[in-house]
Amino acid sequence: MFLDTCTISNGGCTPNAACSHDNTTDTIVCTCKTGYTNTGGACKVVCKDTCLIKNGGCAPNAGCSHDNTTNEVVCTCKTGYTNTGLAPNVVCTDACTIGNGACDPNAGCSHDNTSNAVVCTCKTGYTNTGVAPNVVCTDTCTISNGACCANARCSHDNASNAVVCTCKTGYTNTGVAPNVVCTDTCTIKNGGCDPNAGCSHDNATNAVVCTCKTGYTNTGEAPNVVCT
Structure with missing residues (x-):
């Protein structure tokens, strides 16, 4: 009775390789399992985690991991990036360049310095009236008169949009x-x-009105009032 060599220490193959036999010669054939890549030669198969080799073929802005069931390579865009590729291709694009990163139209899109997560910041002249984490940018002039005093009008600078x-x-x-x-x-x-x-x-416009006091007559030419 002959014992299949593959049943003994995996036929000498590495733990991350499958052992089989050549159909013609019946010699041992070591084949890296799914999720592993042969970094050795034809005669010596060395199976290395594919994610450790050029990021598993994933885009530079993607993380490489493995499917829990099949162990196949899975490319997932990193925080701050969105997949704009067509399956199965994963193309990671800066989220801020896609629909303003889902920020309000009156917000600027940027990234957190630590996590690279999208950060929405209301542009000059707008105030965030949303409830965190939502950012809703509202014209500052519509909120408490833009912090202007009650007898002032709130507007925006033509160049900077500042209040x-x-x-x-x-x-x-x-x-x-x-x-x-x-x-x-x-x-x-x-x-x-x-x-x-x-x-x-003036009752209508609130403009200043000068009226000569009793005993004085206006001798000026409109709009000047000279009381004589």
């Missing part, structure tokens, strides 16, 4: 840059009115 606070008609900025403090213009040097005029506001 700009501008005092409404009838108010003057008495703050020190960059702070804008809007004060009733009539309380500042009588609103620019003649000393003998009273300062008030």
Whole structure:
């Protein structure tokens, strides 16, 4: 009775190789199992984890692992990258270049310095009103008047889109840059009115209105008020 050599110490093959016989000569044939690659020669088969050889053929931005059932190589895009290849090919593309990384249209997409995860950051002039981890970028001017004072209008700089606070008609900025403090213009040097005029506001526009006090007559030419 002859004993199959493959049943004795795997026929001399390495543990990660399968032992079989040549159909013609019946000599031992060592063949690396799925997930392993022969790094030896034809006569000496050395089976090495395929993932350790050029990342298993995976893209540079992919991690190489093995299927739990078959042990086949599995390429999985690393954090911050998205697979844009057609199966079975895995092509890992920077997630920020695909649909803005799923960030809000008014957010910039970048990566965390440590984990490389996608980070969505609201652009200048927008404020995050989402609940973590969601980032929802809302026009800052629509939130508490963009932190402008009540008597100021909130708008955006044409170049940078930064919030700009501008005092409404009838108010003057008495703050020190960059702070804008809007004060009733009539309380500042009588609103620019003649000393003998009273300062008030137009009911419709809130613009300053200078009116000569009792006993004085306006001798100026509109819009100037000169109380004589």
